[in-house]
Amino acid sequence: MNRIKTYIAGMDEYLEGGIPAGSVTLICGRPGSMKSSLTYNILYKNAINDGLRSIYVTLEQTPESMMQHMNSLRMSDHEKLKMISYNDVDGVLERSQLDHRLEQNWIRRITKYLENMCADKYSLLVIDSLDGLYSLTHVDTPRREIFLFFKSLREMGLTTLLISEMRTESRFSNCGVEDFLADGIIHLDLDYEKATHALALRIGVAKMRCTNIGRQYFPLIYRDGTFSILTKPIIP
Numbered sequence: 001m002n003r004i005k006t007y008i009a010g011m012d013e014y015l016e017g018g019i020p021a022g023s024v025t026l027i028c029g030r031p032g033s034m035k036s037s038l039t040y041n042i043l044y045k046n047a048i049n050d051g052l053r054s055i056y057v058t059l060e061q062t063p064e065s066m067m068q069h070m071n072s073l074r075m076s077d078h079e080k081l082k083m084i085s086y087n088d089v090d091g092v093l094e095r096s097q098l099d100h101r102l103e104q105n106w107i108r109r110i111t112k113y114l115e116n117m118c119a120d121k122y123s124l125l126v127i128d129s130l131d132g133l134y135s136l137t138h139v140d141t142p143r144r145e146i147f148l149f150f151k152s153l154r155e156m157g158l159t160t161l162l163i164s165e166m167r168t169e170s171r172f173s174n175c176g177v178e179d180f181l182a183d184g185i186i187h188l189d190l191d192y193e194k195a196t197h198a199l200a201l202r203i204g205v206a207k208m209r210c211t212n213i214g215r216q217y218f219p220l221i222y223r224d225g226t227f228s229i230l231t232k233p234i235i236p
Contacts, residue, residue, distance in 0.1 A: 001210060003158045004052075007045035008038075009219070009228035011203070019184060020210050021123075021159050024150045026178060028164040029188030033201060034222070036061075038188065039161045040070055040102040041227055046124060047080035053099065054081040054124040055117060057089070057110070059132030074225035082122075086136070089113045104212075106137035109143055111152050118156045125153070128180065129163035132163045142175040150181050189217065203229060 003018035012018045043054040052111055058066050063083045070076070089109060110133065114125070127133060139145050152203040153160045162182070164173045173179050184223050191200045204217035218229035 004042075004046060004070070005050070006042050007049070007227070008041075008203075008220070009226055010231050011227075011229050014218075014229075015197075015205065015208060015213070018213050019159060019161075019208070022154055022157055023183035023209065023210075024160045024162065024181075025184035025186060026164045026173060026182045027146050027186050027188070028166050028173065029180075030166050030190055031123055032199075033188035033190050034220075035163045035165075035188055036066070036128055037070070037073055037222070038227060039128065039163060040066070040075065041073070043081050043124050043126055043163065044070070044075045044077075048077065052123040052127075053121060055122050056081060056083045056126045058083060058085055058128050059136070060129060074132065104137065105145075106133055107139070107149050111149060113158060114153070114158070116180075118158070123157075123159060125158045125160045127160070127162050129165060130173065131165045134175075139175065143177045146175065146177055147181055179207070182207070184211075187217075188220070188223075 002021035003012075003016070004021055005012050005018040006015065027039050029035050033181045043056055046052040047054050047118060056066075063085055063115050066083060070078070110127070117176065162176060162178070166173075179185055185208075187206050189202045189204065191201050191202055192198075201220045202217045203220040205211075205213045206215070207213075218231060220227065220229055224226075
């Protein structure tokens with residue numbers, strides 16, 4: 001099976017080589033848990049090191065703001081991947097054969113946009129975030145619409161990372177069905193450490209199809225341009 005490296009030092013060995021190619025994975029966590037930074041790092045390192053073409057869809061920040069933040073994390077060669085915003089999607093659909101003014105469902109708009117883009121042989125996709133996508137549309141039948149959305153992403157051959165904001169500790173996603181329909185779930189958790197009076201970032205893999213995983217959580221650190229895990233497990 002082909003796999004996409006996470007380029008998190010220590011994590012790819014744990015994932016038997018990385019995330020299965022062509023899968024849909026949730027990257028979930030509370031605000032401040034570096035979800036966007038981690039997913040951008042995965043796309044960026046795969047573009048730089050392996051030449052994989054990537055798309056980053058940002059629905060909550062401008063591309064300029066996102067790139068400025070990534071520059072501070074030593075990821076500055078932005079020409080290696082394509083970053084698009086809400087306005088870019090609208091512009092492409094405006095020029096396409098689809099009269100997007102009649103399509104109010106933004107899940108379908110994004111799907112149509114990606115179908116047009118996939119002719120250019122893209123391999124990796126991030127949507128930042130699912131919550132931003134849902135805020136643009138009304139989802140009448142979440143299980144059906146999200147099932148069809150994930151199915152379309154797989155049929156396009158994209159390895160997809162979907163950022164999901166956790167509102168409660170017990171739910172990985174907004175609608176409560178994404179975690180069942182996704183192939184993988186990577187959870188970023190913030191934990192207050194009394195000894196240091198600081199928030200510690202941890203990472204765990206709650207689900208990954210076709211991969212023999214444990215249920216450990218590992219400390220996640222970012223230093224000198226690299227994410228890495230400390231492999232002594234923490235069992236919550």
